[in-house]
Amino acid sequence: MRIGYLQLSPPQDHESGLVRYGRYIAQAVQQQTQLETQETVLELSDQINFRPELKQALKTFQDCDVLHVQYSKYVGLTGWKKLCLLKMIRQKFKGKLCLTLHDIYADLYPAYDLQEAWGFENKRLRGFSKNQSLALRSTAIYLWQNYLADQAIIKWILTHCDQLIVCNQTEADRLQHFEGAEKITVIPHFVESRSHLPSPKEAKAALGLRDEKIITLQGFIYRSKGHTLLLNALSLLPDDYQVIFAGGMAPNQDAFKKELEAQIKQWKLEDRVTITGYLSEEKLELYLAATDLAVCPFKIISASGSLSTWISMERPILAYALPQIEELNDLVPDAISMFQDYSPDALAKAIRNCFSDSETQSIMPSSVSIQQLKSRLSLTLIAREHSLVYRSEDYYSPRTTVTNECASSTPLK
Numbered sequence: 001m002r003i004g005y006l007q008l009s010p011p012q013d014h015e016s017g018l019v020r021y022g023r024y025i026a027q028a029v030q031q032q033t034q035l036e037t038q039e040t041v042l043e044l045s046d047q048i049n050f051r052p053e054l055k056q057a058l059k060t061f062q063d064c065d066v067l068h069v070q071y072s073k074y075v076g077l078t079g080w081k082k083l084c085l086l087k088m089i090r091q092k093f094k095g096k097l098c099l100t101l102h103d104i105y106a107d108l109y110p111a112y113d114l115q116e117a118w119g120f121e122n123k124r125l126r127g128f129s130k131n132q133s134l135a136l137r138s139t140a141i142y143l144w145q146n147y148l149a150d151q152a153i154i155k156w157i158l159t160h161c162d163q164l165i166v167c168n169q170t171e172a173d174r175l176q177h178f179e180g181a182e183k184i185t186v187i188p189h190f191v192e193s194r195s196h197l198p199s200p201k202e203a204k205a206a207l208g209l210r211d212e213k214i215i216t217l218q219g220f221i222y223r224s225k226g227h228t229l230l231l232n233a234l235s236l237l238p239d240d241y242q243v244i245f246a247g248g249m250a251p252n253q254d255a256f257k258k259e260l261e262a263q264i265k266q267w268k269l270e271d272r273v274t275i276t277g278y279l280s281e282e283k284l285e286l287y288l289a290a291t292d293l294a295v296c297p298f299k300i301i302s303a304s305g306s307l308s309t310w311i312s313m314e315r316p317i318l319a320y321a322l323p324q325i326e327e328l329n330d331l332v333p334d335a336i337s338m339f340q341d342y343s344p345d346a347l348a349k350a351i352r353n354c355f356s357d358s359e360t361q362s363i364m365p366s367s368v369s370i371q372q373l374k375s376r377l378s379l380t381l382i383a384r385e386h387s388l389v390y391r392s393e394d395y396y397s398p399r400t401t402v403t404n405e406c407a408s409s410t411p412l413k
Contacts, residue, residue, distance in 0.1 A: 003029060003390055004064035005039040006057060006089070010076030011048075014278065017305050018102060022070040024192060028383030035387060038064070044076030050085060058092040066390045067093045071157070072102040079145035083153050090160050098163040098389065101184075103302050104171040109154050110147075111177040117147045154178055163389050167303030170323045185389055188331075189303045190382035191311045191374050194285070203290035213241045213355055216291040218284075219306035220250040221275075226297025226320070227260060232344035233351060235267040241351070243269075246287045248278035288313045293354050297339075297347060298322065311377065314370045318354055331376050335369040 005026040007019040015023075019041055030037045040057045044050055061067050069089065077085060090097055110117070122139040126132070157164065158180030166172050167189040175181045204211065217230055227245060234243050249257050264273050276287060288294075294310040296319035301307075304324070310317050319325045321338040329336055339350035 001034060001066070001390065002036045002038070002064045004061035004067045005037060006061070006067060006069045007039060007041040008069065008071070008075040008085075009041055009043050010074065011043050011045045018070050018072055018075065021102075021305065022068070022100075024190060024379060025068070025383060025386060028190070028379045029386055031380070032383060032387045035390075044085070046076075046078055046081065050077070050081075051088065054085065054088060055092065058089065061093060061095075064093075064095055066096045066098055066163075068098040068100070068386075068390075070102060071099050073108060073150060074103060079149045080152075083149065083156060086153065086156060086160075096162040096390070097160075098165065099157055099161045100165040100167075100187075101157070101171070101175075102167075104166060104174050105300065105302055106174050108150055109175060109178075114143070114147070117143060121147070155180075158183065163392070165386075165389065168324050168327050170327065171302060187382060187385045187389070188377050189305070189308045190379045191308050191377040192379055194312055197313070198286070198289050200290055200292060203286050206286055207290055209242075209290055214244060214290055214292045215241060215295050215351065216244040216246050216287065216293075217295050217297070218246040218288065218309060220247050221245060221256070221260070222250040222253050223256055224299045226295075226299060228263060229297045229299075229342070229344060229347060230295055231260070231263050231267060231269060231273065233347040234269060234272060236344060236348040237351065239272065241272070243273050244287060244291070245273070245275045246279060246284060247276065285313075288315065291315050293318060293351065295347075295351070296320070296325075297342075299342065308377070311370060311374050314367060314374060316354060316367075316370070318350055328373060332369050332373040335373040 003026075005022055007022045009016045009019045023039065026037050026039045029035055038060065040060060042050065042053060042057055067089070071086075073082070075082065075085075112120075118139060121142055122135060125138045125142070126135045128135075154175065155178060158175075158178055164184045165187050166175075166184055167187065169186055172181070172184045172186055175184065198206065200214075201211075204214065215230070215234075217225070217227060219225065221227055230243060234241060260275075264270060276283075279287065288309070291313075292315075294313075294315045294317045296304070296307055296310070296317060298304065298320060301322060301324055307317070307319070307325075307328075316337070317335075318337045318339065320342060321340050325336055325338055329338075337350065337354060339346050
């Protein structure tokens with residue numbers, strides 16, 4: 001069997017998370033017996049006509065039995081252009097079309113109807129403009145390019161794609177109001193393997209860090225990821241607690257960057273916070289290895305690549321108690337520590353407990369639990385689950401087949 005991987009990417013200087021995810025899956029599937037793979041990256045932008053390059057790419061996949069596409073709303077195209085892209089893929093490729101859906105948030109694919117969507121969006125936009133007619137026009141444009149387009153795209157995907165994958169049950173639940181959502185297969189986000197990692201002490205020395213308590217929040221910086229909450233919690237902790245934001249600003253986050261800088265100054269944390277900016281793979285790994293506690297105070301997530309990266313590093317993890325975190329703890333109990341109240345006080349207390357030497361207070365997960373979770377989510381096992389989906393003849397069967405035959409699958413509820 002031959003599997004083609006069409007990796008969609010917005011134009012950017014470094015490899016996108018979507019392309020990286022698809023590349024790792026393709027490389028791991030290549031190791032499976034009786035499976036061959038080929039891969040093409042297609043850069044997408046509203047300023048570029050994607051049709052000639054897509055047509056050429058699809059010609060290279062004509063001998064493939066399955067074409068696998070990683071899809072997200074944020075692939076580089078706006079509005080209805082994404083639907084045109086998907087329709088062209090389906091029209092030109094005659095084999096089985098498999099899509100993994102990413103960035104599945106309830107507010108992007110809501111259950112409410114157009115009238116409610118109009119009310120929500122018009123109220124939001126009136127906050128930016130006192131001109132009512134301008135707000136009405138902006139509302140209509142937004143709904144056409146986003147709500148209506150996104151709804152149409154998901155409905156088309158659920159109807160026309162042969163195999164659909166999401167990374168956790170929460171994402172599947174967020175799509176249950178669409179017809180055809182019962183066809184979705186849940187395959188967890190993979191955890192990559194690593195070797196020859198430096199010890200925290202060695203990594204700190206290499207980075208010129210002192211022997212202090214290093215807390216790290218990894219990945220692109222944007223509002224819902226919890227950077228402000230962590231800064232506030234840090235202001236409640238002793239001076240030997242240091243925070244590293246290991247990553248750069250997400251696109252269009254200049255205003256948020258200024259807010260973070262102002263908060264750091266307001267709470268007098270200039271000497272206790274490091275914002276690294278974009279890091280190479282090697283430098284990122286060094287910062288992660290130097291970390292004593294990985295903190296994931298995400299207010300909302302879809303499938304978290306940064307969380308999977310922390311698991312691969314086998315670092316102790318503290319996260320807000322979102323359903324996706326609970327799903328992982330269902331696989332290996334108490335592998336990830338959680339805090340329940342989304343407040344600076346609760347997060348500061350949980351961080352203190354993680355560093356506590358007291359056995360009665362410590363909530364630090366054992367390294368054995370993290371190692372077990374890493375094993376359950378290994379790239380090899382996740383690739384095997386993908387191969388079961390590719391080989392499935394029955395459109396409705398992957399959801400049952402994959403979860404029954406592979407020990408690492410997320411339990412379906």
